[in-house]
Amino acid sequence: MMALNGTPAADTPLLEVRTLSVAYGRKAVALNAVNLTVPKAGVVALLGANGAGKTTLIRTVSGLIRLHNGAITGGEVLLEGKSIAGLSADRIVRLGMGQVPEGRLVFKNLTVEENLQVGGAILPRATLAERLDAVYDLFPRLAERKDQAAGLMSGGEQQMLALGRALAASPRVLLIDELSLGLAPLIVGAIYQQLKKIREHFGTALLIVEQNARLALGICDYAYVLERGEIVLAGPAELVAASERMHESYLGARAERQAAAG
Amino acid sequence: MLVQFLLTGLALGSIYGLVALGFAVIYKAERVFNFAQGILMVCGAYLAYTATTQLGLPFPVAVIVIIAAAALLGIVIQFLFIRPLSGQPLLPVIMITIALSIILKALIEILYGVQPKPLATSLPTGVLILGDVRLSQLNLTAAVVSWVCMGVFFAFFRFTKAGLLMRATADSHEAAILSGVNVNRINAGAWAIGTILAVIGGVFLGQIQLASTELEHIGLLALPAVVIGGLQSIPGAIVGGILVGVIEQLASGYISPKARDVFIYIPLLIMLLVRPWGLFGNRELGRV
Amino acid sequence: MARCADGTHAARRFLAVAGAALSLSLGFSSSQALAFESPQDGVYEDRIDWGVTGDMSGPAAGSQHPWVKGFQSRMHLVNEKGGINGRQINVLAEDTRYDAPSERIAYEKFASQTPVLGMSGMGNSSAQTALVPMINRLKVPVVGTYTTAKASVEPTNPLIYGGFCGFKQMAQVGVGHFANSLKLDKPKVATVHLDVASGVEFNGYMDEAVKKLGGTNVSIPIKVVAADATPQVLALLDAKPDFVAIHGVATTSLLVLKAMQQYGVDVPSFAITYLGTPSVYQSVGEAAGKNYHFVSCFTPASAASPEAAADLIAQAEKDGHGALQDDINFVAGWVVAGLVAEAITEAGEEPTREKLVEILNDGFELPASGLSSKLVYTSKDHEGLKVLQPIGYDYATKKFKSFGDYADFEQYVN
Known part of the structure; x- marks a missing residue:
């Protein structure tokens, strides 16, 4: 791994992945000794191409890896210093790790309000209403559509709802997987603006998994680049963005393509 | 005569609807096509026999014992047989429920x-006479209790947190897990409810007839009921059950008892061919 | 060669032991013997093997299981009294689940694999009909059938002997008795019957018996697994019969009687023999069951004279079947086992299948025992028990009551 100057953590990190290795089946190694840290209230991006192991990493952190027939072969995952490797996904959520999975996973037959209630179901009843109000403040659009069935909303609104549902549980860290996938650039831009607000409003730390490096680097403090199951680059966002490697493999190529298209 | 057939069909159909509702709850929660629903109903008749005749409990106490035992039975089945197969394709799970029904039947015998x-x-057990129409009080009680159960059931799903989480889990397992919902517990709850509904139906059918494993055939009328109503649909299960009851009465009354099967299963075939998601089902989700 | 024979022995022993384990696990009490010392006709130095088939766990188990228990109890008694000519009777019971293929497999087994002198039961009339050619070929006598299919006794088959009351006589005695006691000229009768072969057959006999008196019979079919009998009782309301005949399973009687009560159809009814069990009467209840009878060639213990029933009651208690002593099917099994014991005795010191057939076919008679009417086999008629009587139930004393002696009802039978 090429470490650029600066470390993200001052005190105990919120989420820490230590020399984590994961394999599917016996041989297919998906992650190899990966280290990653998310500090309190920090915004961290995990970048990489398709098949680099981003989804595997996020599944492992969120406890879903066993459902996908993968297994941890080494290393640890710590949430506020406590190991969460091997716990069930719902348990991990209840410990304070919110999840916004890929594909705008909402409860399609439930109303917006009900979606948020399910999201906040782990909170005591008294604080739930307050929390939902805060979420509605952040996403006024959701407040307008309170009683609408989630399945009838647009893609962007569903993505907002997925974010809102995860936030309803008052997580200390939020895992956000491929937010931009399948959404129009304009809408993606708007949602990324909301992500900034999430940190300001709630002080929630974010771990953003994103294929679109430019977008993610625009809002994060710190970034990791994953290639073939290994972290190949890590550092503060501006340094990563400026690095040669990043430029060649991700930003540059894309910029050229975009220029050509333009 | 027609009114008589309709009312009797409605009363019996309410019991089928109740059992079908239990089936639909389990199906919605876990996509488990539960062929053991008929024998779970039979368990209800035998639980009633144990509670009243063998243990000699007063009836209200017996009802509580029967319902508690039913909930426990559903939870144990889910824990032992369904949970380990979570995520498996439909077929092994169906085979499990068929095996389960055979085992339960043998255990009962x-x-x-x-x-x-x-x-x-x-x-x-008396008779209620309304003009020309004579209704058995037992059938009428069965119908009323079925409707009350359905009402309680709707209120539970609409107004309680557990009901909301159950609906959410039925909607998307993965989203529920990622919302911190313990889906195993929710699914066990669905099995408990599904079993309770079957067992209540079984108590009534056992009282109308005898507690016998042959009642399973009647319990399995829940299958055409849910397919006609729509596998995914709660109102569909109830309407399907009532339809099956009314069709049964009209066909046996006006044509012959044998005609019953034809007239119940022909709508099922037609439904599968032209509208596989059922009368009330969701077109996208509800294919059989 | 020797090794080969040993191998065969071992395999057979294994099969026999496995068979025994299976039988035990299914709850039959049969002291399985090792199969390799097998004389052709199931007769050994110290015992005689006798086969019994019945539905012990299938749809007809409710009535056939008690029948098998009754048969076994009677044979226990025979064995306790020293057996027959120094030999114990070893009952090999097979559960055929009301299923023709299983019936066939059991019969083949009784013919050669675990040979028996003869067998009883075979309580599925369509299986029986299908097996007649096989019976003629393998020649294991069937003595005392639980139900008697037409094909088994018409024309008379030297290998098959009825052991139950016939549908024809049930119809004749039921119709005769009710027409007479209700003083009906040209009776109007309704027959509720299952829509299966035996139900249609029974309805045919009802037609005949009623027509003979110049009356009319309405056929009202019902399904085996019906949930309710409203359509049938509405048909009854329409037909306004003087009395009703019921053919079916226990649930049929229950549903029909309860629905009759519900709709205020208060006419006497009689059912076929199989439906005369205490559990039917108890679940129907007094209000609906007080006018319900059945016709039978067997007498439940509580309706029989104490002397006639003493052995049965004592043995049933001893075998743990006390609750079954008033079950008509238990009595029927008991009576048939008595018939079998008598036939084996008469077949002499060294009975064979051939001798057994000779004895039975050549004019065989058992007098009325108090538990059944008299049984007669002639070379032209193997139906056996031909005289029946109507029996009712007294809810106050929880005892069955008869309306006379079998002889009183002989007039209705022809």
């Missing part, structure tokens, strides 16, 4: 013997 057992609950 070993425990209680093969002779049918008469039930002696304190359900009313």
Whole structure:
């Protein structure tokens, strides 16, 4: 791994992945000794191409890896210093790790309000209403559509709802997987603006998994680049963005393509 | 005559609807096509026999014991047989429920013997005469209790947190897990409810007839009921059940008892061919 | 060669032991013997093997299981009294689940694999009909059938002997008795019957018996697994019969009687023999059951004279079947086992299948025992028990009551 100057953590990190290795089946190694840290209230991006192991990493952190027939072969995952490797996904959520999975996973037959209630179901009843109000403040659009069935909303609104549902549980860290996938650039831009607000409003730390490096680097403090199951680059966002490697493999190529298209 | 058939069909159909509702709850929660629903209903008749005749409990206490035992049975089945197969394709799970129904039937015959057992609950047995129409109080009670159960059931799903989480889990397992919902517990709850509904139906059918494993055939009328109503649909299960009851009465009354099967299963075939998601089902989700 | 024979022995022993384990696990009490010392006709130095088939766990188990228990109890008694000519009777019971293929497999087994002198039961009339050619070929006598299919006794088959009351006589005695006691000229009768072969057959006999008196019979079919009998009782309301005949399973009687009560159809009814069990009467209840009878060639213990029933009651208690002593099917099994014991005795010191057939076919008679009417086999008629009587139930004393002696009802039978 090429470490650029600066470390993200001052005190105990919120989420820490230590020399984590994961394999599917016996041989297919998906992650190899990966280290990653998310500090309190920090915004961290995990970048990489398709098949680099981003989804595997996020599944492992969120406890879903066993459902996908993968297994941890080494290393640890710590949430506020406590190991969460091997716990069930719902348990991990209840410990304070919110999840916004890929594909705008909402409860399609439930109303917006009900979606948020399910999201906040782990909170005591008294604080739930307050929390939902805060979420509605952040996403006024959701407040307008309170009683609408989630399945009838647009893609962007569903993505907002997925974010809102995860936030309803008052997580200390939020895992956000491929937010931009399948959404129009304009809408993606708007949602990324909301992500900034999430940190300001709630002080929630974010771990953003994103294929679109430019977008993610625009809002994060710190970034990791994953290639073939290994972290190949890590550092503060501006340094990563400026690095040669990043430029060649991700930003540059894309910029050229975009220029050509333009 | 017609009114008589309709009312009797409505009363019996309410019981089928109740059992079908239990089936739909389990199906919605876990996509498990539960072929053991009929034998779970039979368990209800035998639980009633144990509680009232063998243990001699007063009827209200017996009802509580029966419902508690049903909930426990559903939870145990889910824990032992369904949970380990979570995420497996439909077929192994279906085979499990078929095996389960055969095992439960054999266990009942070993425990209680093969002779049918008469039930002696304190359900009313008289006749209600309304003009030309005569309704058995037992059938009427069965219908009323079925509707009350359905009402309680709707209120539970609409107004309680557990009901909301159950609906959410049925909607998307993964989203529920990622919302911190313990889906195993929710699914166990769905099995408990599905079993309770079947068992209540079984108590009534056992009282109308005898506690006997042959009742399973009647319990399995829940299958055409849910397919006609729509596998995914709660109102569909109830309407499907009532339709099956009314069709049964009209066909046996006006044509012949044999005609019953034809007239119940032909709508099922037509439904599968032209509208596989059922009368009330969701077109996208509800294919059989 | 020797090794080969040993191998065969071992395999057979294994099969026999496995068979025994299976039988035990299914709850039959049969002291399985090792199969390799097998004389052709199931007769050994110290015992005689006798086969019994019945539905012990299938749809007809409710009635056939008690029948098998009754048969076994009677044979226990025979054995306790020293057996027959120094030999114990070893009952090999097979559960055929009301299923023709299983019936066939059991019969083949009884013919050669675990040979028996003869067998009883075979309580599925369509299986029986299908097996007649096989019976003629393998020649294991069937003595005392639980139900008697037409094909088994018409024309008379030297290998098959009825052991139950016939549908024809049930119809004749039921119709005769009710027409007479209700003083009906040209009776109007309704027959509720299952829509299966035996139900249609019974309805045919009802037609005949009623027509003979110049009356009319309405056929009202019902399904085996019906949930309710409203359509049938509405048909009854329409037909306004003087009395009703019921053919079916226990649930049929229950549903029909309860629905009759519900709709205020208060006419006497009689059912076929199989439906005369205490559990039917108890689940129907007094209000609906007080006018319900059945016709039978067997007498439940509580309706029989104490002397006639003493052995049965004592043995049933001893074998743990006390609750079954008033079950008509238990009595029927008991009576048939008595018939079998008598036939084996008469077949002499060294009975064979051939001798057994000779004895039975050549004019065989058992007098009325108090538990059944008299049984007669002639070379032209193997139906056996031809005289029936109507029996009712007294809810106050929880005892069955008869309306006379079998002889009183002989007039209705022809």
